[in-house]
Amino acid sequence: MASALLPGKPTPLGAKWDGTGVNFAIYSEYATAVELCLFDESGAEAEKYRLEERTAFVWHGYLPGIQPGRRYGYRVYGPWEPEKGLRFNPAKLLVDPYAQAICDKVDWQQSIFPYRFGGEDADLQKDDGDSAPGAPKSVVVNPYFDWDQDRPLRTPLVDSIIYETHVRGFSIANPEIPEALRGTYAAIASPASIRHFKRLGITAVELMPVHQYIQDSHLVEKGLSNYWGYNTLGYFAPEGRYCSSGDGGHQVSEFKAMVKTLHREGIEVILDVVYNHTAEGNHLGPMLSFKGIDNLTYYRTLPDNPRYYMDYTGTGNSLNVRHPQVLKLIMDSLRYWVLEMHVDGFRFDLAATLARELHDVDRLSGFFDIIHQDPTLADVKLIAEPWDVGEGGYQVGNFPILWAEWNGKYRDTVRRYWKGDDGQLSDLGYRLTGSSDLYQHDGRRPYASINFVTAHDGFTLRDLVSYDNKHNEANGEDNQDGTNDNYSWNMGAEGPTDNSDILHARERQIRNFLATLLLSQGVPMISGGDEMGRTQNGNNNAYSQDNETSWYDWTRTDEKEALIDFTAELIRLRRDHPNLRRRKFFQDRGIHNVEGSDIAWYSTSGKELGADAWNAGWMRSVGMMLNGKTLNICDDQGNPVADNSFLxxxxAHYEPVDFHLPSAPGGGAWVVTLNTDHIDTPFKSGPTRKKLRLEGRSLMLLCEHEAQKAAAL
Known part of the structure; x- marks a missing residue:
């Protein structure tokens, strides 16, 4: 052992470079010894240091002279008693849980597994093979970066338009981006990407997982890959494969530069984060980090048999969020991405898992308590995917205040409605108006509802209206993977049969979904690529398809340009009219006094909808009036704000209907603003008569104008 190691400090955890050296600190409650290993540029293990200092279960030491870019890892000593949940094996090199950069791929050889293969109880037999040659390494990083005047944008959630996308898939095939940058953080911030984001008018990109993750062995064996990235290895390290300069530590500065550029253009960055499980899998999985550092601390094990793991995610393990150190890990990670990386919010994958104190999902869990008390997170966006795969895991509407949620009920209802299913009208009313049935009872606002029709998981919007069944054959699982999507649109006997009519109907249905999404109260989330008709050829579970199946096709066509323009105009319409993105739920005051009502509902006769009509299973046509005179908001100077009223x-019926128009609340005239049946000119304005023909499976938006202005159109 070398003698240069100094005692160092127990905080902060991780490897912190101060300009002259590095302080190393790692938590392990049950370890008997911890060894720091340094690697040279060739990947050979060059130096070892025993961390002799231990403070409150943190092993620490300081090494002068260490520079950014140095690779390191840990070997942790302790009992090998898997039946008790103790799996220490110093032959296995371990990634620092607090590493801010990670390099090298996993080599799926037996050496990265802590046990010997073969036999029913294989995981009980310790393997002494050195894993370092095939294991990822942690990297010391330079934390200094010139942020200049960068500040949080703090775009109000109510004004947000979220664009969910994948760092690599978004740009890898875009010919307008230099080839060396495609598929990287730099590409997201490139002029071509910025032009697209600005053309659309989105306010935030929600990036699918960028925490360092690994490739699953079963996918590698099939020649596939974990494209989505929900297989986290390091919660502080940006994925090195998305860096144009490689994974030697530059991924940190390139990520920061991306955020800085997007902020300069008024675009926030939201991260899809996976704090519910890690890449180490179940008791038969590899030993890469947490499992060998402190298995019982970091993972939920079965109370009566800690050899095995609790699994609420379907991936083999669940993080033990009941343990203070795991809560600290999550909070330190969140704070790091906000304070050091300047991100603006988080979408928590399978967030119900994080709320499980014992077994049931608990709204008052320690995870929520600690987040709500943290001032760093007070102004960032917190979005839950409010379910997991465990019993009682579907928790849409049940997350606490300060949280927004992916509203799965919105997705399901809107799909069923436009498919033409019976009995959707009552539920549709709630979804169009911000889902007050889910979020009003605890004082939340409409913007607690993150509305979406499609997301990365499932059909793209183009495929949703084109396929009746999934086509996941390329995943190598005999088309058995992925959910059976019951909301895809089958035209059947009631739909058009001529090819040109079918194509028109599909284009109209795409526009129906986009218009419904962007005209609903709540926060719209667009699945990236839907605005240009992206297809996955019917694959609704493309998690393993890092190829043209998932990549965005940037080939210019008139159809794509028209759809992009259509989406952008909808976003502009929403942005320009506060009546379309209200901060409070509708009060529905005085249903028979339209001028004083926030909202009114009409049948095709032009009469207000009666109570019985809401539950009429056959009814598929409805009108919703939004009164622009009742916004009850003020501008920055305190002056009351009014807006146009909309109808x-x-x-959703396959046949056209005649709609008799009600009187406009302000005494003006209704003017057609949008008609999804007009594929070529959907936003062509024009005056209306007392009765309109609404084509089958189509949508119209009318705006109230003063009578004389309307007549001039």
């Missing part, structure tokens, strides 16, 4: 007409 939204929806017809």
């Amino acid at each position: 939204l007409l929806l017809n």
Whole structure:
């Protein structure tokens, strides 16, 4: 052992470079010894240091002279008693849980597994093979970066338009981006990407996982890959494969530069984070980090048999969020990405898992308590995917205040409605108006509802209206993977049969979904690529398809340009009219006094909808009036704000209907603003008569104008 190691400090955890050296600190409650290993540029293990200092279960030491870019890892000593949940094996090199950069791929050889293969109880037999040659390494990083005047944008959630996308898939095939940058953080911040984001008018990109993750062995064996990245190895390290300069530590500065550029253009960055499980899998999985550092601390094990793991995610393990150190890990990670990386919010994958104190999902769990008390997170966006795969895991509407949620009920209802299913009208009313049935009872606002029709998981919007069944054959699982999507649109006997009519119907249905999404109260989330008709050829579970199946096709066509323009105009319409993105739920005051009502509902006769009509299973056509005179908000100077009133007409029946128009609340005239049946000119304005023909499966938006202005159109 060399003698240069100094005692160092127990905080902060991780490897912190101060300009002259590095302080190393790692938590392990049950370890008997910890060894720091340094690697040279060739990947050979060059130096070892025993961390003799231990403070409150943190092993620490300081090494002068160490520079950014140095690779390191740990070997942790302790009992090998898997039946008790203790799996220490110093032959296995371990990634620092607090590493801010990670390099090298996993080599799926037996050496990275802590046990010997073969036999029913294989995981009980310790393997002494050195894993370092095939294991990822932690990297010391330079924390200094010139942020200049960068500040949090703090775009109000109510004003947000979220664009979910994948760092690599978004740009890898874009010919307008230099080839060396495609598929990277730098590409997201490139002029071509910025032009697209600005053309659309989105306010935030929600990036699918960028925490360092690994490739699953079963996918590698099939020649596939974990494209989505929900297989986290390091919660502080940006994925090195998305860096144009490689994974030697530059991924940190390139990520920061991306955020800085997007902020300069008024675009926030939201991260899809996976704190519910890690890449180490179940008791038969590899030993890469947490499992060998402190298995019982970091993972939920079965109370009566800690050899095995609790699994609420379907991936083999669940993080033990009941333990203070795991809560600290999550909070330190969140704070790091906010304070050091300047991100603006988080979408928590399978967030119900994080709320499980014992077994049941608990709204008052320690995870929520500690987040709500943290001032760093007070102004960032917190979005839950409010379910997991465990019993009682579907928790849409049940997350606490300060949280927004992916509203799965919105997705399901809107799909069923436009498919033409019976009995959707009552539920549709809630979804169009911000889902007050889910979020009003605890004082939350409409913007607690993150509305979406499609997301990365499932059909793209183009495929949703084109396929009746999934086509996941390329995943190598005999098309058995992925959910059976019951909401895909089958035209069947009631739909068009001529090819040109079918194509028109599909284009109209795409526009129906986009218009419904962007005209609903709540926060719209667009699945990236839907605005240009992206297809996965019917694959609704493309997690393993790092190829043209998932990549965005940037080939210019008139159809794509028209759809992009359509989406952008919808976003502009929403942005320009606060009546379309209200901060409070509708009060529905005085249903028979339209001028004083926030909202009114109409049948095709032009009469207000009666109570019985809401539950009429056959009814598929409805009008929704939004009164622009009742916003009850003020501008920055305290002056009351008014807006145009709107009448939204929806017809999910396959046949056209005649809609008799009600009087406009301000005494003006209704003017057609949008008609999804007009594929070429959907936003062509024009005056209306007392009765309109609403084509089958189409949508119209009418705006109230003063009578004389309307007549001039």
